[in-house]
Amino acid sequence: MPDALYFEDFPLGEVVEYGGIDVSVDEIIAFASEFDPQPFHTDEEAARAATGGLIASGWHTSALLLRMNCEAFLMRAAILEEAGVEEVRWQLPVRPRDRLHVRRQTLASRSRASAGEVEFLYEVINQNGLAAMIQRSVLLLKQRPRLVTS
């Protein structure tokens, strides 16, 4: 179903929640071994001494947010441009057996000729209701095509 979600589908101030991912030891170690092989991400023994146990690479949490965004809406959105990120904060450690979901808020909504820019604040919330990570980024979306009737 291409182009099912348009600029108008993300109104200013809207807050939605979605997702639900269980973080596993194996996935934490697999991601970190490939991209972020610092011992507190890859080695349970070393992590216990350094940080009280294994913690996920912040970039792994970012990737899990991306997966939840794809499943919830990105795959169906009429995206013209998604060219960057304004801010990422890793506020709390993400550990094995954490359960994460997303709270997304539309912070800004700017209409342009036949397109529109939407700024989202994403919070990755853990099983204790705390935001382990936040991210702000801007999407450029198509506006919903108008039906022309004569």
Next chain:
Amino acid sequence: MPDALYFEDFPLGEVVEYGGIDVSVDEIIAFASEFDPQPFHTDEEAARAATGGLIASGWHTSALLLRMNCEAFLMRAAILEEAGVEEVRWQLPVRPRDRLHVRRQTLASRSRASAGEVEFLYEVINQNGLAAMIQRSVLLLKQRPRLVTS
């Protein structure tokens, strides 16, 4: 070799280059299938029509930057905090068979009590000498321990 690189090892204005990664079709598809399954990242046929061929997820390029940073200096740095990212821009597509390296510049250097904050600009440069991606982020590092002689 723990704690080999301190705040003082990243002076203001310093520019260094490092890394060297060949991007493969298989890795692009593997990353995207797990975290960013939009068709122009996972399906060569669909990508040919949409974007002139497969392109890597921007977050995959970020993860490759992370890997090159780990290898070049992060694993040896006396990091106290690495809590976020100020900005990411994906400026040019990254495609199979691209070769990427990193240019890192120290944009700011702020000393604190026994620690120091360093702001880096990372550019991910392709085989044509063009920055496919930039990232700005801040590291909090220990200062080099002083030898006390009596």
